[in-house]
Amino acid sequence: MSHSATNCPVCGTIQTGFFATKGQYSLSKCGECALVYAHPRPSRDDVFALYARGNSRISELHFPKAKAKLRHAMLRAARLSRYVWARDAIDIGCGGGFMVEAMRRFRARAVGLDLNPQRIAFANRHFPKNRFFCENLEEFPRREMTFDLVFSSQVLEHAHDINDFMSALGRISRPGGFAYLKTPDRDHWRVRQDLASENASGPPISIQFFNKTSIRILLERHGFEVKKIFFKVKPTLHVLAQRK
Numbered sequence: 566m567s568h569s570a571t572n573c574p575v576c577g578t579i580q581t582g583f584f585a586t587k588g589q590y591s592l593s594k595c596g597e598c599a600l601v602y603a604h605p606r607p608s609r610d611d612v613f614a615l616y617a618r619g620n621s622r623i624s625e626l627h628f629p630k631a632k633a634k635l636r637h638a639m640l641r642a643a644r645l646s647r648y649v650w651a652r653d654a655i656d657i658g659c660g661g662g663f664m665v666e667a668m669r670r671f672r673a674r675a676v677g678l679d680l681n682p683q684r685i686a687f688a689n690r691h692f693p694k695n696r697f698f699c700e701n702l703e704e705f706p707r708r709e710m711t712f713d714l715v716f717s718s719q720v721l722e723h724a725h726d727i728n729d730f731m732s733a734l735g736r737i738s739r740p741g742g743f744a745y746l747k748t749p750d751r752d753h754w755r756v757r758q759d760l761a762s763e764n765a766s767g768p769p770i771s772i773q774f775f776n777k778t779s780i781r782i783l784l785e786r787h788g789f790e791v792k793k794i795f796f797k798v799k800p801t802l803h804v805l806a807q808r809k
């Protein structure tokens with residue numbers, strides 16, 4: 566497969582090169598910020614179809630490990646309580662709505678966004694005091710809703726166009742408001758560097774892979790100041806950033 570040079574979607578440098586083949590896709594790596602990304606990208610339709618597709622284990626009535634997920638979300642919301650209490654908050658990629666419900670119990674006015682209709686059906690049925698939308702972040706800003714806290718866990722790496730995703734995220738964030746983002750950490754000491762291995766998920770599921778440098782540049786280019794990148798034993802970046 567031919568592999569033309571391309572600008573890094575995060576830092577913009579042309580210093581990028583072939584990194585690995587993953588299934589039918591190739592990955593490039595940026596020589597400046599170390600972002601690893603699908604190049605060429607999978608089609609937008611292929612990516613969105615993945616998330617809209619049904620999952621036989623999830624329905625309006627059932628969500629695997631629902632109780633544990635709500636408990637876990639309550640702990641998370643407690644840790645973030647100073648950003649949640651009496652605030653307007655959104656969970657992008659909210660799944661069954663557990664974090665949205667947890668934030669509501671910490672007095673937030675919380676809404677959730679997810680591309681999967683079964684997950685949203687479960688959320689609406691079990692957590693009806695919140696508002697849920699089955700749509701992607703890129704089309705959500707037309708609702709002209711803005712938030713003090715934008716929460717998103719394990720979504721960034723799946724975004725079809727990371728810059729479209731981040732510009733929508735910026736539009737729904739209030740100046741001075743916060744974003745709390747979680748995404749896998751490629752440079753973590755527990756991560757195997759070999760993305761071509763069987764276990765690592767590649768495109769079209771995961772489209773870009775961040776480390777501390779690339780996530781910081783991404784946020785700063787989209788109008789956020791990184792306040793803190795938390796140390797984690799698990800190979801995940803947890804980033805708190807503030808909208809300028």
Ligand SMILES: [Zn+2]
Nearest residue numbers: 573576595598
């Ligand atoms: Zn870069």
